[in-house]
Amino acid sequence: MKLVIAIVRPEKLNEVLEALYANEVRGLTISRVQGHGGETDRVETYRGATVKMELSEKVRLEIGVSDHFVVPTVRAILSAARTGEVGDGKVFVLPVEKVWRIRTGEEDQAAVTPVIPALA
Amino acid sequence: MKLVIAIVRPEKLNEVLEALYANEVRGLTISRVQGHGGETDRVETYRGATVKMELSEKVRLEIGVSDHFVVPTVRAILSAARTGEVGDGKVFVLPVEKVWRIRTGEEDQAAVTPVIPALA
Amino acid sequence: MKLVIAIVRPEKLNEVLEALYANEVRGLTISRVQGHGGETDRVETYRGATVKMELSEKVRLEIGVSDHFVVPTVRAILSAARTGEVGDGKVFVLPVEKVWRIRTGEEDQAAVTPVIPALA
Amino acid sequence: MNAADTSWMLVSTALVLLMTPALAFFYGGLVRSKNALNTMMMSVASLGFVGVAWAVAGYSLAFSPGGAGLGGLTHAFLRGVGLEPGPAAATIPHVLFMAFQGTFAIITAALISGAIVERMRFSAYLVFITVWSLVVYAPVAHWVWGGGFLGKLGALDFAGGTVVHINAGVAALVAAVMLGQRKDFARQATLPHHVPFTLLGAGLLWFGWFGFNGGSALAANGVAALAFVNTFLAPMGTLVVWTLLDLRRSGKATAVGAATAIVVGLVAVTPASGFVSPIAALALGSIAAFPSYFAILWRARTRLDDSLDVVAAHGLGGTVGALLTGVFAQKTWNGTADGILFGNPRQFFVQLLAVLVTIVFSAGATFVLLKLVNLAVPLKVGTREEGLGLDVSQHGEEAYGSGEGAILVLPDARLSVAVPIAGAEPAAEGGTT
Amino acid sequence: MNAADTSWMLVSTALVLLMTPALAFFYGGLVRSKNALNTMMMSVASLGFVGVAWAVAGYSLAFSPGGAGLGGLTHAFLRGVGLEPGPAAATIPHVLFMAFQGTFAIITAALISGAIVERMRFSAYLVFITVWSLVVYAPVAHWVWGGGFLGKLGALDFAGGTVVHINAGVAALVAAVMLGQRKDFARQATLPHHVPFTLLGAGLLWFGWFGFNGGSALAANGVAALAFVNTFLAPMGTLVVWTLLDLRRSGKATAVGAATAIVVGLVAVTPASGFVSPIAALALGSIAAFPSYFAILWRARTRLDDSLDVVAAHGLGGTVGALLTGVFAQKTWNGTADGILFGNPRQFFVQLLAVLVTIVFSAGATFVLLKLVNLAVPLKVGTREEGLGLDVSQHGEEAYGSGEGAILVLPDARLSVAVPIAGAEPAAEGGTT
Amino acid sequence: MNAADTSWMLVSTALVLLMTPALAFFYGGLVRSKNALNTMMMSVASLGFVGVAWAVAGYSLAFSPGGAGLGGLTHAFLRGVGLEPGPAAATIPHVLFMAFQGTFAIITAALISGAIVERMRFSAYLVFITVWSLVVYAPVAHWVWGGGFLGKLGALDFAGGTVVHINAGVAALVAAVMLGQRKDFARQATLPHHVPFTLLGAGLLWFGWFGFNGGSALAANGVAALAFVNTFLAPMGTLVVWTLLDLRRSGKATAVGAATAIVVGLVAVTPASGFVSPIAALALGSIAAFPSYFAILWRARTRLDDSLDVVAAHGLGGTVGALLTGVFAQKTWNGTADGILFGNPRQFFVQLLAVLVTIVFSAGATFVLLKLVNLAVPLKVGTREEGLGLDVSQHGEEAYGSGEGAILVLPDARLSVAVPIAGAEPAAEGGTT
Numbered sequence A, B, C: 001m002k003l004v005i006a007i008v009r010p011e012k013l014n015e016v017l018e019a020l021y022a023n024e025v026r027g028l029t030i031s032r033v034q035g036h037g038g039e040t041d042r043v044e045t046y047r048g049a050t051v052k053m054e055l056s057e058k059v060r061l062e063i064g065v066s067d068h069f070v071v072p073t074v075r076a077i078l079s080a081a082r083t084g085e086v087g088d089g090k091v092f093v094l095p096v097e098k099v100w101r102i103r104t105g106e107e108d109q110a111a112v113t114p115v116i117p118a119l120a
Numbered sequence D, E, F: 001m002n003a004a005d006t007s008w009m010l011v012s013t014a015l016v017l018l019m020t021p022a023l024a025f026f027y028g029g030l031v032r033s034k035n036a037l038n039t040m041m042m043s044v045a046s047l048g049f050v051g052v053a054w055a056v057a058g059y060s061l062a063f064s065p066g067g068a069g070l071g072g073l074t075h076a077f078l079r080g081v082g083l084e085p086g087p088a089a090a091t092i093p094h095v096l097f098m099a100f101q102g103t104f105a106i107i108t109a110a111l112i113s114g115a116i117v118e119r120m121r122f123s124a125y126l127v128f129i130t131v132w133s134l135v136v137y138a139p140v141a142h143w144v145w146g147g148g149f150l151g152k153l154g155a156l157d158f159a160g161g162t163v164v165h166i167n168a169g170v171a172a173l174v175a176a177v178m179l180g181q182r183k184d185f186a187r188q189a190t191l192p193h194h195v196p197f198t199l200l201g202a203g204l205l206w207f208g209w210f211g212f213n214g215g216s217a218l219a220a221n222g223v224a225a226l227a228f229v230n231t232f233l234a235p236m237g238t239l240v241v242w243t244l245l246d247l248r249r250s251g252k253a254t255a256v257g258a259a260t261a262i263v264v265g266l267v268a269v270t271p272a273s274g275f276v277s278p279i280a281a282l283a284l285g286s287i288a289a290f291p292s293y294f295a296i297l298w299r300a301r302t303r304l305d306d307s308l309d310v311v312a313a314h315g316l317g318g319t320v321g322a323l324l325t326g327v328f329a330q331k332t333w334n335g336t337a338d339g340i341l342f343g344n345p346r347q348f349f350v351q352l353l354a355v356l357v358t359i360v361f362s363a364g365a366t367f368v369l370l371k372l373v374n375l376a377v378p379l380k381v382g383t384r385e386e387g388l389g390l391d392v393s394q395h396g397e398e399a400y401g402s403g404e405g406a407i408l409v410l411p412d413a414r415l416s417v418a419v420p421i422a423g424a425e426p427a428a429e430g431g432t433t
């Protein structure tokens, strides 16, 4: 089991999600984050104060996958999230020792395969 | 040392916290996230536009524990967070190489045992 | 490759960022989180209801670094984030198996070295 | 017709109308964000449904000539409501009087919603308030202001202590009991998601209330000025006392408390505003802080999920105001009647009677009405919908949408033919039309 | 001069002025948070730029004596606009009439912005609305109200169905087409970031609209009361019908829909308000819900990025209102003219003519103007700036700043000398001054 | 008594009262979210504490007959303030005049708070503004409007350039210096957490200011119309100039700047509004943009933590307005006095004197008062409380609560007996009552 963590641009999120679903990756968790990297800073002004905004809005995806799913998952993200401009983000793959599905108590591989909703 | 990551329903958060405290797990960090899994999508309408909301609100817990604490921690989460309906969430256990407590510089096991506040 | 995860006080964030930049750590991702540890709870009152707020605002940093960068990174955080009072936070170091830079597809070490913006 | 009086009543009517959106924010700020729109819509909908019901029949039932208990249908569909002054107000167009009174019906119905937020099925709510405005509000308005028996008895209710606040407060109590608690009530902390909205609502309510009380003089005269100034002073007294009570209790002067205090002061002075001296209004407002303050504390320990404390603020505040009107009323200021303090204890008992009659009728009628509505549409949403939040379940919307993970559902056949005007070429780097 | 009329017109002018900030919130809530300030500033800027243009020349072009098509420059720079009553309003100071009409010019220009939010360069927008108010708004106002040919023809437009709403709606259509779509249009769901703001805007707009329509009587008389009450009733009808349509379509009564309904009802009753009976206004408002409701559904399926549906709400709503004025007008209420229903079909065709003339002129003139502005300043921002959001790219600000990662840029030389008053010693544990 | 004048003054009083909640939003949007409620409560509290102080003694000290420096106690506790017109306003009820003036006292005290947000202990603040309204505001009001020496000297201050704005601005300066800086001042960027609130506040302030200036005519006459229209035009000029200055400086027209500009224009025209011609008001507003614009830029480079720039906006704006009144005043418009431009340089020096006297007195008296308050209650909160935010530390609340991790503290003994009404059975799937 691995945990794939990806930082992507918010405006690319929907494309990334579609690419993942297309690759049968249906279980994931996202959160809004802010990132710093090579992007140029924005400057803002509030009355007399000038402010340099060093962080840009990003979205973080966290996806638990079984080992043989790592490559298609990462590939889907890499191609859907790319714009070619600085700030596209990163993908990290971390080892996972154990996974449980809370609803059933199922473990590991079984835990990360979502039920397919009746009408999907 | 392990890092336990749990994705749970927001409405179950308080119960999970209580279960954790009851099991002597007192150090943890949470964040609001959004998840996609087997839950059915919500449909919303804004004027002429119909929108499918594919993500549901979840809460993510991140808990650094020493190895022998993993099982009670996970067990507390599994039982407190369960509703039995699709969408209850997951628990991941990741290996950790090193931990520091910023305040003291203490490392590893010592770093994750919180001080007990005087009046607790 | 390692992933350094740090939980720090929001009011210390700017100092931590400066310390990291000073140590050549320029790629990172942050998010607002809430933490529970040894801090005393705040009490709030809304009309008749008295409420104990068990979580305090924190900021979580996530920094992918190559192995030899772990020590300076952690050291920078430890010294910049410390106030000496309960609630300063933690640093975790996790193993990473693989990293990609989305923009270029570069892997591992190359993936986490940000471009230096022209005018920096 | 008098132009100056008309000018003031035009303004007053606009001011009272604004109170209902204001209430939407006062209440909306106090609930959780997943129910913010639903709570606001409970007020907004009243502007439509109760407003139309008022024009169709409510005004007539309340104000057209009829018996001691109810008006007739002479003015149904606004028949005979014209630009010449009507019987109730000799110096302003009849139609304007109708609108002014309509704003009262609207906000009274909306006030009830505070007791049943975060759990009532919206369609059931729509039916409930529409009918309520006809079968509960209109009769009580008739009794006090439309020529009915309470007015004839000499009950003093300048701008609606009984008709509006006690009436709404009692209906709120009945509704809260009949709907039952929210599933998280007393189990989980349900924090106000947006206290600034509550302050905004309180500020706009105060502003609108000048029309509510000042306009109830139906003219730009000394009585209007008296009612206005009393509406200015009473909440100041309440606010100061409430803040001091807060500081004494916990050392913290809460903002939710301040907003509540303003409303309680306004409620309490409503029946009294045209009848008592300004300094008495200040006293009345200060006194009225106590019962409501402690009632709110006490309510939180009971099992009664009157979620936004409509009973304590409006029911109790209105009762205190109506009774204190019988204490502080002063003929030298109002030309009508004295209260206990000025040697007329009878007035106090007339007030008490009016309060009791209103309570009994409102409770009974609301109970029966809700029972009937429940037969047609279940009053309460399911637990799942409650958990999801009523914004999504009842309105299909989120108050604060971020758009993350929102997938646009394309209509089956997105029209591929250009819209008629699409021939014009796009400017600059514009999109392809 | 009449003090009561002056009193009402002072209030009305203030009320209409408030409508522009209200519009800022109505529109601002409907966009994404990264464009919230830009959208609001499009209204706020109109208060400055169009307001000044009005004082400098707009008022004169619209209301000073001139030809059938345009007024003269007699009153440029407010020359001859004094405290004595002017020709247009016999009982209030001339200068007050000027200000009242100025508020109309301001909001009309601001209304257009709803069609072009989230993508227009702010400097180009400033030039556009300023000039538009002089070359499009002022002439049309002159035609209808300033002694021009439409007024002479007998077109009924009580408070601006043609001048304000059709005019703005058509300009909005042209502008939306010329700017082209937003880059995410029909590709991504763009959710309203703050629906409560939209409700707040709708509430304040309704409140202000009482001045807009009621004040258009220019006196505190029966006509003002009629216009006022019609402004009270019509949106109620629209709101009820819209809610029922919503419930029928999806079972959910949307809050965005309710806010839209209120505005549509207000728009539709604007030209009719002083001419039709109250019950006709209620009918008119109810009827007006249908075309706008379905136009909004239909628009979402086209390629037209009229982002906040200005065409459906104002263009179409105004047209429906202007035409229905020719249906429901009733001499016994307005003393001026009857509509079809009361035996005068001619009026309907005069209304139709006024609508068509306004559409043609507004479309043509707006088109030419935008072409010219585009030569000087590109109308649309670049795709990158659009992606980043116009708040940051055009205004250098965020609507909801958290301060995270914000580094204060110290001025080159932070003055190390103390400020003059720094001698006073800091209190308590105060910082070092 | 005149009904039309009464009608206008009722409205004006309500409008000015609304300015204080408006200010709460103007200021509240500019601070960090952890201090939002505290900042708003600093305004709201003034509505209670200063309002009550005004009724108890402030009105009497300012407006009852007395010496050149201070009024007497004749009207303490509103004795002798009745429904018949008072000496100061011959056509409206005395009690209404009292309330109108009370709204001025309330907002003046609240204005000061902008300089000391995010760090003042709330209880100390309550004591400070209550006493300040009696010992600083009331005397200055007496000097200018209550029969005191500045009015006798012929100083022109139509609606409070000296009494309100310079007075508050100077007190703000002294308070900012005495409290010292916030701990993050000039160390960390402190961004406005909610710019739309600031725009909302500015919009409502403008709306209310029509009552402030227009109502200062105390009648619905030509002077009221003049003051009203000047209040309409001046901020438009300021807004345009400010926007152009912003565009010139950084290419970005900031929204915070626009909101500030509106307020600066309103401040500057306040003393002049009833004395200058409309076109002069437009000029005055435009000119007034410059000093305040650059003062704000300059202040940010100093060590003075006048956090929300009260000094630059109100102190400086008021001074510029008061002096320009001595330049632009025109007898043909005001019937009272000319300024320099119309051949009367003396007026300018009278204005200058009034400004200086107000500055000196306000600075001295505020300094002494704060010193005394500090003896009783430390003015500033501790660094920890400042870090935590004043909402939690002073009010025990959060502005935007999410409820995460919030544990309900059950009262020691949750009443297990049912509440009286609990017998009624719950409806549908309702909770168990």
Ligand SMILES: Nc1ncnc2c1ncn2[C@@H]1O[C@H](COP(=O)(O)OP(=O)(O)O)[C@@H](O)[C@H]1O
Residues within 6 Å of the ligand: A007, A034, A035, A036, A037, A038, A039, A056, A058, A085, A086, A087, A088, A089, A090, C026, C027, C028, C029, C030, C062, C063, C064, C065, C101, C102, C103, C112, C113, C114, C115
């Ligand atoms: N070492 C890192 N650890 C964690 N997140 C990173 C790291 N480097 C970059 N990021 C995230 O990726 C985003 C894009 O990185 P950046 O260096 O700006 O662009 P690019 O990857 O295109 O060179 C950053 O905003 C940040 O959120």
Ligand SMILES: Nc1ncnc2c1ncn2[C@@H]1O[C@H](COP(=O)(O)OP(=O)(O)O)[C@@H](O)[C@H]1O
Residues within 6 Å of the ligand: A026, A027, A028, A029, A030, A062, A063, A064, A065, A101, A102, A103, A112, A113, A114, A115, B007, B034, B035, B036, B037, B038, B039, B056, B058, B085, B086, B087, B088, B089, B090
């Ligand atoms: N593979 C995954 N990786 C990360 N998070 C996941 C994964 N699968 C599910 N989740 C999280 O768990 C939540 C519940 O999962 P879901 O599949 O809907 O229900 P269940 O676990 O009951 O089958 C999701 O909303 C998502 O936040």
Ligand SMILES: Nc1ncnc2c1ncn2[C@@H]1O[C@H](COP(=O)(O)OP(=O)(O)O)[C@@H](O)[C@H]1O
Residues within 6 Å of the ligand: B026, B027, B028, B029, B030, B062, B063, B064, B065, B101, B102, B103, B112, B113, B114, B115, C007, C034, C035, C036, C037, C038, C039, C056, C058, C085, C086, C087, C088, C089, C090
């Ligand atoms: N075991 C843990 N796992 C994850 N986060 C933790 C853990 N312990 C503490 N934290 C985070 O660190 C913060 C500070 O910890 P706390 O115990 O209060 O103080 P200290 O580290 O100074 O003893 C907490 O608010 C929480 O966010």
